Amino acid sequence: MINKLCTETFGLKNPDSLKTYMDKQGYQAWKNIIIEQTPKSKIIEKIKESGLRGKGGAGFLTGLKWSFIPLLDGQKYLVCNSDESEPGTCKDRDILRYNPHSIIEGMLIASYAIGASVAYNYLRGEFIDEQWKVFNHALSEAYNAKLIGKNILSSNITIDIHALIGAGAYIVGEETAMLESIEGKRGMPRIKPPFPAIKGLYGKPTIINNTETLASIPKIMLNKPGWYKSLGVNDTEGMKIFSMSGHVNNPGNFEIALGTPFSELLNLAGGMWNGKNIKAVIPGGSSVPVVKGDIMMQVNMDYDSISEAGSMLGSGGVIVMDESTCMVSVLQRISRFYYSESCGQCTPCREGTGWLYKILTHIILGKGTQNDLHQLERIATQIEGHCICALGDAAAMPVRSFLKNFWSEFEYYVDKKESMVS
Amino acid sequence: MKVFVNNKEYSAEPEDTIIELCDKIGVHIPRFCYHKHLSVVASCRMCLVDIEGVKHSQPACSTPLREDMRISTKSEKTKVAQKSSMEFLLINHPLDCPICDQAGECELQDISLEHGDDHSRYMQFKRVVIDKDISPLISTDMTRCIHCSRCVRFGEEISNVKELGLLNRGEDMKIDVFIESSVSSELSGNMIDLCPVGALNNKPYRYTARTWDLRQICGISPHDCIGSNINYHTYNNKIVRAVPSENPDINQTWLSDRDRFGYEGIYSEDRIKKSQMRVDGKLVEIDFDSIPSQVNNLINNNIKKHGKEKIGCLISGQSTSEELFMFQKIFKGLGVSNIDHRTKESNFDYQKNYPLMPSLGCNLKDLDEYENIILIGVNIKTEYPVLSIRLNLATKNKTRVHSFNFKSLDENFDLHCKKIIDHSNIESFLNINNIELDQGKTLIIIGPSVSRSPNQSNILKSISKFSLLIDAKIGFLTESCNSTSGWLLGNVPHRELGGNQSSIIGKNSYQMITNKLPSYILYNLDPEFDFFDKSLVENALESSECNIFFTSYITPMIEKYAHIIIPITTFAEADGSYINIEGTYQTFRPIVQPSKNIYEGWSILNKILKLNNLGDYSVTNIRDELKKSLEGLDFNIPNIDMSNINTSPYIENKISKESYRETNQTDLIVRRSESLNQATKIKNKLSYKNMNNEFKKSHIDITK
């Protein structure tokens, strides 16, 4: 049987309804906790033991993150990060519309474990039509079933969950920027330390987790220790949803065992589009380094293998490019994105992303020189590691990796004033 | 805790950041966004330093120190990191230093000389930001902005009036006001100082001089009793600009706009240039030489003719301590008791029970030690803007501020409660049930609107009783910058120099004016604005035989009723001193030389004193004697008891109740500052449509 955590209801009739979810043992984990009054520390221990890593991009150990929350009484918050905006990533959107209850249950368990009585799910503004409506509907179903709110299942426990909507800003996906946004401000990342677990929303201890991370919680809690770990293959542990996009026949979301060879994943996605050859892959959302196709074909989809290949698993947005792809144009498009999404507070990011994009545009217009290529590299190095949040790095890493892997193609472009592939 | 900076060992406070330590030990770290009085945002990335064992350089302004941390502010890695930040900042910054007002004092210019690359890789792309006219006091050149957000944080954190915001994002980010509004807070000029580049500039000063041609002389603000320290910048014997001079105990690094632009008043067109005398009903200019004896004769003749009790001597509390000292020296020496500086007041039953001098009751910097502060009859935001900064920080700490005023007034800090009091039932209003106090110390601050009240004695008595009930201390904020000296130096009808009781009690200012005396001496006063009631003054001057005016300005009433006008220096042209409300005695030198026929006020008075054989002083002598009389005085008066004031019943409408001071009308100099008057006009219009041309030609494509 294929094990599924977040995608179990996908493809079922009325996948988002409470009934469908309940039929699949939904809210069982939560009910067990309520009935048994499971100690918080036991839940955190179990998540720690599972080895679950955050699915938002950084891959931080979820249980460890939760354990940073101070034990003292007082208001605490949980925030679910449904801002999903990293180009190439579209998994949270499907969980939101096809399995919203798994998020709600995950949020309940997490809130309980960290002692938060209020949790927010922050959806990106562009989700205002479908996902926003579906999630809000699911919330009201759960409220009506007394699974959330005051005195949950007559247990004296109160946890409220509210859905929040953004208004168009990629940077709000960064956890501290999200907190600013929830406070009704411009989404500008905060300096760390202090970390949100100590001083987060409204200055109170706060845990922020990605949608997929939280949606994975109920199944982990429901199963025996060791179960989640055992799902991984090829010496790795756990599961992950990968969004396959670009030049593949069947783009889509695939929840698979970590460690699955990339070639298998490519097969799941129907193989290369129009049977062309694979040229390059961005394995974890547009901010991670690009990997050449032939190398990627040897890689397993897990944190270590991908990192050995010189990239990162990131958010699991796998962008596949075939031989017809112009790498200069792709990089220009990626740079444009980070340029227009920089919040603007850090000098290197605000000015550097613009500079990168403008030089690349210059090159695309046939005005570039060899010197511009070195300039690009230099600017990227100057940005890296010098900013408040990781957006600066996200803008710099693609530039460095594209140049490194496809230098000759860039050279060709500046010399011939046209793309190598067209 | 032990840390190493450039291989030298230092011991450090555990809470400090790297930059705080380096500032203490004198190791320079470049910075733009960091400012010691503002929150840390660590966004400009200019302060990046190399820390041993850390891969990338870290911002010194936000990185806390660790035991055994090894920081290098000079290593190659640090240099490269700072150089790149500089380079990024210069990409979009115009390289127009030759036409920029900030040149010579531009932090960007300084740092780029030191840390930047000499050649520029800044290509053809330059951002251009269209400028708007946001204030008559601040000119903008937003293309030069480096987005350090100091100005925005100033509004959010210090003045608590957020007028500038960060709009848009990324490279399009810009600093601007809300649609069609303006910058008009009483503290707006501080943003000029905070701006490290030439984006926010001093508008009146614009293009008047280059910074390297300026002379700098420190002065003391004559516009309120806080006594802010100001560096005046002069060019060709003219003040062209004022900036704060840091004094941690008084104004820290701040100034009110009134302090900053008030000096313009000394260049007002109604400044008197020469002595004048009425001959055949007309004022004619005369040479100064004979003035002291002429004035002396007039005084003595009038005393002889009408008696000592028939001459009224009124001096402004804006005068320097030297002037106040000399003034009473002459008249008390001649046996005249009708001396007063409290020209805005009209009810004096209280004076016997009044403390030696008005005082805040604590040091300015200690205000945040109070759990409760009750403001009565004062609007700190407009009347004492610099003080509002302290109160803002105090309220963010633990202080609850209550505001009791005769009309509804807003402050720029959080008020725990705001109540409107009625002149006629003040006693029942000041009731323990009417206020919700925190455990701890309480300070009642009494402002000028109380002293201006027609029943001020009643109010003071009630406040005093109230203070005993709630175990609170009483402090004052005064009408004039030097009211404290006015009291202490005997410029009141019932006390002598140093505050001793007089044997004969003279007339107070109200009595002098309403009794229509045959002669008056007005020193440094605008009859039109500096009295409780303009028409009463006019009646008095009209019916008097002899009106002697020592003044810097001519006004219609002076022109009409003066018998002799003696031009005197303003604060800017004389040696002087003020005592501020916490009791700090501050002296200053002339900032510019007075014009030809104008002499220092105290020295003219000294000449008259000499003619009467009552003494002969130099500035040093005056100050010695002055200090002697101040010796041992405690401004931290523990308990003021005015509960025994013998008051006459309150009579409604005895005189006008208009009692609140417009921020830019408080004294005769600011009243004449053109820029401040413009600012007032705009503020009153509320919405500020761009006054001049809305769009200014911007820099476009430097490389073309």
Next chain:
Amino acid sequence: MNPEFIINEELGKLISNVVKKFPSDKKRSAVIESLLILQHHNNGYVTKNIIKALSDYLSVSEIDIYEVATFYTMINIDPVGRNVISVCNNISCMLRGSDEILSHIEDKLKIKVGESTKDNKFYLKDEIECLAACNGGPMMQVNHKNYENLTLEKVDEILESVNDK
């Protein structure tokens, strides 16, 4: 145009529902969603007077709201067409031909990205964000509804089916 904007009972109700999600002293948190609500009721953009009205309603300063309004791309402070078209042309969609879709729409509506049609029926938003439908590329949103796996014909159909209110 009415110079003053008044938050009527209906809008007040919607906004107070937003306010309720947050602690009682954190009304500022409601700014973003409130702006979206108000903009929806004002042909897709907010004005100076709307910001002023919201400022009074939430006791948040005007400049603070203006900062937010200019930071988030879904909030318009200039008038725009009644129907918003966003064509994702980020990398995944680009690989599947979004540039062609976009120029087709530009030609069809005779506008460039960032502009509205003369009759104000359509506003073609300058969409640089990825719209998180990468596996459905090329895709676009019309009034925030997703349309995926677009072809030129499909685009024509969709645009023609937009019923102007």
